Amino acid sequence: MDNFKKYKVQRGDTIEAIAIKIGIPAAEVRSYHNRYCELCDLVELGLPIRKIEYILLPNLESFIETKLSEKNTVKKVLLGANNNLRLTAMNGLKREYGTTIFYKNNDQLINKIHFTAQIEFVKKENDFSIVKFEINQVYVNSKEPEMVIEQLADKISKALYPLLMSLKRNGEIREILNIKEIQERWEKLKPSILKFYKGGDIIIKLLSSFEKSIESATLLRKNLVEHPFYKIYFSPIYQNYSPDLLFIDNDFQFKIFQNVDEFQSLTAKFHVNRKGIINSDRKPSKELLSREQVLDDIKGNREVELKDTVFEAGKLEDGISGNMDFQYKLHYDSKTIFSITGFINSRKDKETVSTIEFETYEIGLKKQKINILNPISDQIDWSSEIINVKEIKEQGFWDKFW
Numbered sequence: 001m002d003n004f005k006k007y008k009v010q011r012g013d014t015i016e017a018i019a020i021k022i023g024i025p026a027a028e029v030r031s032y033h034n035r036y037c038e039l040c041d042l043v044e045l046g047l048p049i050r051k052i053e054y055i056l057l058p059n060l061e062s063f064i065e066t067k068l069s070e071k072n073t074v075k076k077v078l079l080g081a082n083n084n085l086r087l088t089a090m091n092g093l094k095r096e097y098g099t100t101i102f103y104k105n106n107d108q109l110i111n112k113i114h115f116t117a118q119i120e121f122v123k124k125e126n127d128f129s130i131v132k133f134e135i136n137q138v139y140v141n142s143k144e145p146e147m148v149i150e151q152l153a154d155k156i157s158k159a160l161y162p163l164l165m166s167l168k169r170n171g172e173i174r175e176i177l178n179i180k181e182i183q184e185r186w187e188k189l190k191p192s193i194l195k196f197y198k199g200g201d202i203i204i205k206l207l208s209s210f211e212k213s214i215e216s217a218t219l220l221r222k223n224l225v226e227h228p229f230y231k232i233y234f235s236p237i238y239q240n241y242s243p244d245l246l247f248i249d250n251d252f253q254f255k256i257f258q259n260v261d262e263f264q265s266l267t268a269k270f271h272v273n274r275k276g277i278i279n280s281d282r283k284p285s286k287e288l289l290s291r292e293q294v295l296d297d298i299k300g301n302r303e304v305e306l307k308d309t310v311f312e313a314g315k316l317e318d319g320i321s322g323n324m325d326f327q328y329k330l331h332y333d334s335k336t337i338f339s340i341t342g343f344i345n346s347r348k349d350k351e352t353v354s355t356i357e358f359e360t361y362e363i364g365l366k367k368q369k370i371n372i373l374n375p376i377s378d379q380i381d382w383s384s385e386i387i388n389v390k391e392i393k394e395q396g397f398w399d400k401f402w
Contacts (some may be wrong), residue, residue: 004036006054006386013049013227022064022387023376032058060382072127075264083241085260085272086169087129089121089334097337099360103226105352107314114139116363117229121336130177134161135229151207152197156210159186163224170236172231173225176217228356232340237272257309269338272329275309278322278346313343314355322346326358338362 002208007018015033019026026045033056034042041052049055079085100114120132137144138154145151148318150400164178197203213223224230239247241260249256261271311325326342339361348354376382379391386392 005057005059005382007057007388008386008392009049009052010388010391014047015043015045015049015055018055021377021383022057022380028063029055029057031312032056036183054386057387075268077245077260077262077264077270079241079260080246083243083245085238085241085270085335087121087167087171087335089129089239089336091121091123093121093334093336095119095336095362096364097360098363099229099358102352102357104314104357105348107355114142122164128166128174129169130164130166133163133165148197149202152206154195155189155193155220156206159214167234168236169238171232171234171238172236173221173234176220176224179214179217180218180372183218184287186214188213208353228344229360232326232342232358233337233360234324234348235274235328237274238335264332265329265373268332269330270335272328272330274324274326274328274342275311276324277320311343311345313337313357314345316345316347316353320347 007022015030016026019029022029030045036056037043043052043055062280071249096116096118098114100112100115101114102109103111113373115138117133117135119134121310122130122132124130129138135157138357140146140150160182163176164180165176166174168174179317193207212219214220225234236249237258239258241247241258245260245262247256247258249258256274256276258272258274261273264270306372311323322345324342324344326340328340329338330336331338337360339359341359343358344356358365380387381390
């Protein structure tokens with residue numbers, strides 16, 4: 001017992017009260033004491049400590065070293081049954097994001113769009129997540145929309161939000177649930193728009209296109225998933241992965257490779273890498289393998305490192321119509337998205353490669369400072385064997401009865 005630091009229990013002490021004085025979290029104090037004390041001296045949180053003379057404590061320097069080591073240890077990613085990655089967001093969880101999208105031709109910037117957006121995970125229904133989603137003011141090249149068409153599109157979008165949607169368990173949009181509310185908002189908004197924006201074939205065409213898109217939930221969903229943000233944020237990253245954390249989706253023309261990094265980041269994030277190619281009429285190069293080839297290579301125990309295939313923004317191989325490369329960072333507890341970065345390349349014509357560069361990051365969270373210790377009372381001296389020797393009072397007659 002001489003190897004321990006000790007806290008002499010005072011009348012009325014609880015583990016929580018002691019923890020506040022000595023700077024070590026209450027759960028850690030209880031855990032350490034109960035690990036080394038006699039059975040008769042076990043303590044619990046929330047109860048006065050009775051008939052126990054000392055609480056056993058670790059050496060402070062050793063405690064700090066251990067906690068720092070635990071904090072900096074890289075932890076292995078653990079998925080669910082069958083290596084499934086699923087959203088586990090609690091009802092009412094909200095996330096806010098800042099998003100920037102760059103549109104380029106042959107690496108030359110054409111437009112930059114940025115906006116903030118919010119998503120709320122309303123509830124779970126069977127395998128589906130019900131979410132409320134909203135995009136705020138959209139800025140074009142760091143300014144509010146200036147061109148008439150941009151302004152009109154911005155005003156029209158006010159009828160669209162908030163969106164209530166159900167998501168498939170893989171993260172894709174399944175259904176728009178509040179199409180009637182959207183239609184009603186549009187009917188209220190439409191007269192003021194028609195009054196302000198009069199005539200013009202382009203304006204009439206834009207209004208007509210929007211009205212058509214909200215004729216049904218199916219049409220609206222189809223239009224939304226063509227937008228870069230919806231296509232990327234609501235990608236099907238929540239899958240059943242292979243034992244080596246790989247997922248492959250392949251059809252005649254489009255091939256997707258996904259993998260989850262084996263270890264969490266130091267900030268406890270899961271990293272999901274998502275890559276894809278669209279083949280034209282030429283067979284893919286050796287590095288871009290078909291699903292059958294991949295499976296054959298895996299079965300043959302040959303090393304196939306799909307995750308290391310390198311795509312570059314603004315560049316496409318001959319015979320490839322398009323490719324993409326994205327990195328998703330997910331919160332380890334809820335599996336919700338913390339950030340997305342990446343790009344999509346597509347061949348506009350023989351001379352031009354169009355690129356969409358995309359980045360979205362969670363915002364609105366105050367960064368919590370992680371301290372190993374809480375403030376320590378000036379009555380505590382960690383250099384002494386009994387660390388609260390300064391506050392020990394002489395026992396009175398009645399003290400022996402508690």
